[in-house]
Amino acid sequence: MSLPADSWHAHYAGDQCIVLEFGQIIDKTLVDSVVALNARLTAALRCGQITGLLETVPTFRSLALIYDPLLTHPDGLLEQVRNLSLQAAATTHSAARHFSLPVHYGGEHGPDLTSVANLTGLDEQEVVTLHAQTGFTVYMLGFLPGFAFLGDTPSELHLPRLSEPRTRVPAGSVAIAMQLTGIYPWDSPGGWHILGNCPVPLFDGTLDPPVLFQAGDTVGFRDVDTHEYEEIADVSRQGKFDRKTLEQKQDVLN
Amino acid sequence: MNGSLTIARAGLLSTLQDRGRFGLRHLGIPWSGCLVPHWQQLANNLVRNAPHTCVIECWEGGLQVNVEDHPVRIAIAGHTSVIASIESAQRKISLAPMRSYTAQVGDTIALTSTGNMRQAVMAIAGLMVEPQLGSASTYAKASLGGLNGNVLQNGSEIRFDCKPDGPELRCTDPLIAAYQQTDIRLVMGPQEILFSKDGVHNLLNEEYELSSDADRMGVRLSGPAIFHRDDDAKNIVSDAIVPGSIQVPGNGQPIILLSDAHTAGGYPKVATVISIDLPLPGLLRAGTRFRFRAISIDEAIHETRQQHELVRKTVKNTTPVIADSLSTLVLLANNLIDGVIDGTS
Numbered sequence: 001m002s003l004p005a006d007s008w009h010a011h012y013a014g015d016q017c018i019v020l021e022f023g024q025i026i027d028k029t030l031v032d033s034v035v036a037l038n039a040r041l042t043a044a045l046r047c048g049q050i051t052g053l054l055e056t057v058p059t060f061r062s063l064a065l066i067y068d069p070l071l072t073h074p075d076g077l078l079e080q081v082r083n084l085s086l087q088a089a090a091t092t093h094s095a096a097r098h099f100s101l102p103v104h105y106g107g108e109h110g111p112d113l114t115s116v117a118n119l120t121g122l123d124e125q126e127v128v129t130l131h132a133q134t135g136f137t138v139y140m141l142g143f144l145p146g147f148a149f150l151g152d153t154p155s156e157l158h159l160p161r162l163s164e165p166r167t168r169v170p171a172g173s174v175a176i177a178m179q180l181t182g183i184y185p186w187d188s189p190g191g192w193h194i195l196g197n198c199p200v201p202l203f204d205g206t207l208d209p210p211v212l213f214q215a216g217d218t219v220g221f222r223d224v225d226t227h228e229y230e231e232i233a234d235v236s237r238q239g240k241f242d243r244k245t246l247e248q249k250q251d252v253l254n
Numbered sequence: 255m256n257g258s259l260t261i262a263r264a265g266l267l268s269t270l271q272d273r274g275r276f277g278l279r280h281l282g283i284p285w286s287g288c289l290v291p292h293w294q295q296l297a298n299n300l301v302r303n304a305p306h307t308c309v310i311e312c313w314e315g316g317l318q319v320n321v322e323d324h325p326v327r328i329a330i331a332g333h334t335s336v337i338a339s340i341e342s343a344q345r346k347i348s349l350a351p352m353r354s355y356t357a358q359v360g361d362t363i364a365l366t367s368t369g370n371m372r373q374a375v376m377a378i379a380g381l382m383v384e385p386q387l388g389s390a391s392t393y394a395k396a397s398l399g400g401l402n403g404n405v406l407q408n409g410s411e412i413r414f415d416c417k418p419d420g421p422e423l424r425c426t427d428p429l430i431a432a433y434q435q436t437d438i439r440l441v442m443g444p445q446e447i448l449f450s451k452d453g454v455h456n457l458l459n460e461e462y463e464l465s466s467d468a469d470r471m472g473v474r475l476s477g478p479a480i481f482h483r484d485d486d487a488k489n490i491v492s493d494a495i496v497p498g499s500i501q502v503p504g505n506g507q508p509i510i511l512l513s514d515a516h517t518a519g520g521y522p523k524v525a526t527v528i529s530i531d532l533p534l535p536g537l538l539r540a541g542t543r544f545r546f547r548a549i550s551i552d553e554a555i556h557e558t559r560q561q562h563e564l565v566r567k568t569v570k571n572t573t574p575v576i577a578d579s580l581s582t583l584v585l586l587a588n589n590l591i592d593g594v595i596d597g598t599s
Contacts, residue, residue, distance in 0.1 A: 011444035014526030015554040017496045019444045026491050038280075057279045057494040059518050064494030066279065069529070069558045074551060141282040142492060142518030145396040149492075186396070205386055205398050211281040 007033055010078055013064065018074040020081075021062045026179060028151060031139045034058045035216035037085055039095050041065070050080050058215040059140045060149070096216045098248045101183075101198050103132070103174050103221045104229035109197035112162075116176070116193050119159055128223055130154045131195060136181060136219045146185040146203035146211040150219055153181045165191030172197045174221065185211070196221075199233035200241055212243055255417050257324030259378065261410040262362065265316030268406040269470075270399065271375075271513075272308035275389035279517045285497065286391035286399065287513050289373060289470065290533040292429060292565045293331035297377035299569045300329035300354040300423045301416075308383050308390040309375045310406065315367035317376070317406075321357045327418040328363055329354040332374025333433065337367040353424040353575065354379075371433070371537045372468065380416020393514060421574035428568040429561070433538070437547040438531045440500065441554050445490065445522040453481030453506065457524060458548055462508065466540035470514035472501075473535045479506025480524055492518045498527040510535045528554045530561045 008020040020037070023030045038058045044050050052072025057064040067077050105128040106113040117124045136150035143149075153176050161177045166189060169175065173184045175192035182192055185202035198221075204210050213219065224232070235241045261268070271294065274287025288294035288311055298307050310317065315337070330338050330351045338349040340357045341364060349355055351374065357363050368374040383390040386399050397403030401410050446454060462477035480502045482488050488504040495501070499511045501521040510527055512535075525548065527535065538544075549557070 012441050012526070012551050013444045013494070013496055013523070014441050014498045015528045015530075015551065015558050016498075017494070017526070019494060021444070021493075024491060055277045055279055057517060059491075059493050061491050062493050064279075064496070066496065069555050070562055073555055140492065140518065141280065143282065143516060145282040145284075145393075145398075147282055203396065205396060205403065208387060209278070209281060210283070210387060210396075210398075214280060 008037075008063070012074060015069045017064055017066050018077065019062050019064045023061050026060045026139070026151065028137060028139075030061055031137065031151070031215070034061070034063050035096075038063055038215065040084060041081065042095075044084055050077070050084070052077055053080075059142065095214075096218060098218045098220070099212065099246045100220050100222055100248055101200065101246060102224040102228065102232055103196040103198045104224055104226060105132070105196035107226070109173075109229070110195045112175070112193040113195055116157065116159065116195065120156055122156065127157065127195070130156060131176070131181070132221045132223045134220075136221075138213045138215050138217045138219060139180070140215050141211060141213065144184070144186050144188055148183045148202075148213050148219075150181040150183070152179045155179075159193055161191040162193065165189055169194060170197065172199055172202065174198055197229070199229055199236055200243065200246060201236050204243075207243070212246065255324060256413060256415050257326060258322045259326065259412050259414065260320040260322055261317070261406045261408060261412065262320045263316055263318040264406040264408050264410065265312055265314065265365070267313040267469075268310050268317050269392040269394075270308045270383055270401065270406065270412075271311045271391045272306055272385075272389055273391075274513065275387055275391050275393070275398065278387060279494075282517050283387070283396060283398070284393065284514050284517055286389070286393045286470070288375060288391075289513055289536045290331075290375065293375045294377075295565065295569060296352065296425055296427065297329045297331035297375050299572060300331075300352070300425060301327045301377045301379035302420070302423075303377060303379060303381070305569075307377070307381055309377045309381075311373055311375050312365050312368060313373050315365055315374075317365040319363040319376075321359055321361045321363065323359060325356055325358050325418050326414055327354055327356045327379035327416070327422075329377045329423075330365060330374055331377070331427070333369045333371040334430075335369025335371075336365070336374050337369060338363075338365045338374075340364075352427055354422045356418040356422065370539065372539065373537060378412070378414050379418065380414040382413045382415050395514075421576065423572040424575050425568055425572045428564045432531075432534065435531070435534060435544070437545045438534055439528045439547050439549050439554070439557070440525040440531075441528060441551055442525045442548050443523075444493070444526075446524050448483050448487035448490070448522040449502070449524050450481040450483050453479065454524065456480055457508070457546055459545070461543045461545055463543045464535060464538055464540050468536065468540070470512055472509050472511040472515050475508045475510065475535070477507070480508055481506055482522065487522060489520050490522050492520050493523075495519050495523070496526065498529060498532050499523045500525045500527060512536050528558060530558050
């Protein structure tokens with residue numbers, strides 16, 4: 001997929017980063033553009049084709065390019081990026097992968113399921129079904145190491161954040177706010193509505209990469225009962241969960 | 255040879271840090287790494303370590319390290335006002351920064367106070383720490399690096415593999431003048447457009463004071479508000495953050511982000527402190543006032559390259575400490591020390 005170079009504006013962010021801004025909103029088409037350019041640049045980076053580029057950071061709305069100021073000037077870096085993104089690409093294999101994640105909705109693991117049902121005028125099962133039937137895309141990672149922002153949550157479930165954030169959201173929580181769904185890899189404070197919990201290890205510092213997803217991957221949720229949830233949680237606690245079992249093979253040509 | 259050291263007291267916050275863990279920001283994992291990179295480089299060089307070896311970064315002081323089974327060579331990089339010593343029942347040697355020393359079995363190495371700066375670093379010859387995801391830097395929030403993903407604790411044991419050999423080394427801190435700097439240089443953006451003219455005027459013309467609210471993630475400042483363009487401009491859709499980003503939340507009071515900062519966030523960033531000035535807001539004491547000065551990207555790149563060249567030359571420019579063992583012996587023999595020898599004499 002070729003990307004017109006004028007679909008972003010470059011902003012300096014100090015002497016080691018330049019930010020390519022694609023827009024100011026959360027929107028899947030923006031994310032797709034960011035992910036596409038990121039895939040192109042990451043491939044070029046791995047081949048050493050872009051002098052001075054060290055790493056890239058995709059977000060909802062921008063792609064940050066981190067560079068070594070001893071090796072390149074950001075304007076020179078931009079020139080290289082423009083040339084790359086203007087090259088007509090034939091077909092490129094998408095790096096995106098698809099994951100299916102087990103989630104136990106409601107009960108102690110999904111303390112906000114009832115209130116979400118009340119606020120949206122749906123019953124609990126309808127909320128679960130709507131959420132679990134949605135094909136999500138990982139829009140970005142951030143906020144916490146490995147925290148995945150997924151979109152879009154079905155419009156029926158769009159709610160503002162909680163007016164009083166929780167001081168502790170347990171690791172594995174699957175939660176919603178506005179058009180996003182988030183998965184907490186760590187215990188953390190948080191202000192999203194918790195629908196359920198995913199018992200698999202989402203961040204494992206002994207693995208490389210330590211995080212299951214990256215921006216552009218797609219994710220679906222599988223509604224599991226307490227029994228299956230506990231089984232998976234047990235295996236995870238013992239450190240024996242094989243994350244590869246979550247990935248569903250697909251071969252996407254863009 | 256494989257020696258061990260015990261952290262008798264870890265002090266306020268002591269962590270193992272190398273240059274940082276790069277290439278994982280897209281997964282939400284910050285770089286971490288030593289807040290004062292040239293100190294990490296100089297201290298390692300003084301104990302003849304490879305430049306990427308991790309050091310102990312110590313906040314405020316209170317660090318005590320016991321030498322268990324083998325002599326060890328160490329060097330502290332910090333401000334000249336650092337208070338540090340090597341101490342045993344028989345002797346106490348005061349340590350000067352930017353110089354190596356050898357501690358014997360049974361000695362306690364103390365970094366009592368980081369002096370006029372919030373941090374100092376201690377390099378240990380042959381320090382062995384298993385890197386995780388390419389770095390030994392501690393990022394405790396994700397249990398990465400350090401010792402089992404954690405900051406140093408009382409009782410932690412660290413290991414080294416190096417026999418003290420050759421003369422002690424010393425060097426001068428090439429950036430000593432920078433600590434007197436009263437302005438911090440920045441490049442405007444990436445979201446300066448979200449701030450009002452008056453807000454940007456304040457940023458570039460008024461004084462800002464460092465608060466005591468500082469850690470490896472960032473430091474808060476107080477001063478005349480850096481006004482946003484309007485209320486809508488107070489929050490943005492999450493955008494990338496780098497160390498140096500100057501975030502301005504709704505109250506208009508800036509936060510300068512440091513090594514452990516999140517990789518993305520929803521406050522607009524009016525400007526970015528240039529990399530070579532970034533140690534200052536983390537180092538200088540609460541209450542220090544300074545001004546921000548905007549420079550062009552060309553100037554920023556130029557200045558950064560110049561400074562790296564200066565540090566590179568200093569690293570090459572260590573000198574052996576020749577008279578050290580002699581003067582120590584002489585002083586001991588004359589019983590002039592009463593506990594303290596100035597290691598720099």
